[in-house]
Amino acid sequence: MSGGNVVMGVALLTWGLLFYYLVRIERRVKELEKR
Amino acid sequence: MIWRGLLLVWIAGWIAAAFLWAPLVPVLGETTRVLYFHIPAAWVTVLALAWSMLHSALYLAKRDLRHDDHAAAAAELGLLFCVVATASGSLWAKAMWGSYWNWDPRETSIFFLLLIYAAYLALRSSIDQEERRARLAAVYSVVAFVAVPFLIFVVPRIYFTLHPDPLINPRGRVDMDPRIRVVFFALLAGFTGLFYWVLGLRVRVARLERRLQSDLEAT
Numbered sequence: 001m002s003g004g005n006v007v008m009g010v011a012l013l014t015w016g017l018l019f020y021y022l023v024r025i026e027r028r029v030k031e032l033e034k035r
Numbered sequence: 036m037i038w039r040g041l042l043l044v045w046i047a048g049w050i051a052a053a054f055l056w057a058p059l060v061p062v063l064g065e066t067t068r069v070l071y072f073h074i075p076a077a078w079v080t081v082l083a084l085a086w087s088m089l090h091s092a093l094y095l096a097k098r099d100l101r102h103d104d105h106a107a108a109a110a111e112l113g114l115l116f117c118v119v120a121t122a123s124g125s126l127w128a129k130a131m132w133g134s135y136w137n138w139d140p141r142e143t144s145i146f147f148l149l150l151i152y153a154a155y156l157a158l159r160s161s162i163d164q165e166e167r168r169a170r171l172a173a174v175y176s177v178v179a180f181v182a183v184p185f186l187i188f189v190v191p192r193i194y195f196t197l198h199p200d201p202l203i204n205p206r207g208r209v210d211m212d213p214r215i216r217v218v219f220f221a222l223l224a225g226f227t228g229l230f231y232w233v234l235g236l237r238v239r240v241a242r243l244e245r246r247l248q249s250d251l252e253a254t
Contacts, residue, residue, distance in 0.1 A: 004065065008054040012047055019043050022232065029239050 039232065046225040049218055057218045069127045071219055075226035076120040077145075081187055083113030083230060084152065088180035091173035100245070101238075103169035106176055107159060108237035112230060114152045121145050141198050144186035151179050165245075 049071075059067045087109035094102035124142070125135045136142060155175055162168035211219065 004054055007068070008051065011050050011054075015046055015050060016043075019039075022236065023039065025236055029236060029243065032243050033239065 038228075042225065042228050042232065046222070046229070049221040049225060053218050053222070057214045058212055060212070060215070063131070066127055066130045067215070069123055070215070071222045073120060073123040073127060074219070075223045076116045076123060077187075078223055079226050079230045080113050080117040080120055080148070081183060082227065083109045083116060083234075084148075084180060084183050086234070087113060087176050088183075091176035094169055094173045095177070098166075100165065100169060101242075103173065104238045104241040105234070106173060108234050108241060110152055110155050110176065111237065112234055114149070114156065116230070117145060117149055117152065121149065139198060140190050140193075144190050147186055148183065151182060155179060
């Protein structure tokens with residue numbers, strides 16, 4: 001596996017984790033807004 | 036929720052395209068890919084600080100705290116993206132120019148921007164009374180933004196710089212390989228979408244905090 005593919009994998013994983021984190025925050029905010 | 040899914044696929048797809056489809060610039064080599072993250076981060080910094088200034092001015096005109104929420108959230112995000120642009124630029128500088136920091140006009144400008152907006156957040160955190168905090172922060176934000184176009188657009192064009200030509204060069208053209216240009220502008224749009232998503236979340240959290248505060252004061 002080339003170095004470029006490793007960096008791409010890390011970039012995609014980072015973006016995926018950030019996205020998941022933001023979606024979780026959004027769900028929590030929605031719950032709190034409903035209370 | 037659909038547009039968030041589109042944003043996920045959009046950014047992931049263009050990240051993959053940056054590595055698998057867009058060519059490398061011969062002078063930059065493998066570091067070409069930093070371009071797709073460094074400049075969009077710097078662009079979002081300017082956008083966020085302009086958004087903060089706009090809502091600060093609206094707060095001063097209307098005295099509506101919802102504008103203060105937007106101004107504060109945008110300044111926080113502007114500072115965050117400014118740190119991302121500085122860190123990615125510093126790593127790029129080490130690879131290309133041999134040193135993490137060279138006091139190049141753009142580096143000096145972004146350093147001052149970091150200081151100016153860190154001071155904005157320090158000012159906000161030092162005032163407890165909500166209306167007073169909003170008013171003083173709004174005045175500071177409007178005055179501080181005067182420095183932004185000067186530092187970002189004017190200073191680097193006056194002095195000798197290690198940086199390449201601005202994106203839109205003096206001949207009014209964008210000199211990039213067509214595939215690099217497509218990936219670059221697609222990620223610029225992706226970063227902008229990400230900024231507005233996080234901004235919306237931060238504003239909603241600020242409103243929840245205010246509601247909680249007023250509930251606590253009522254009990």
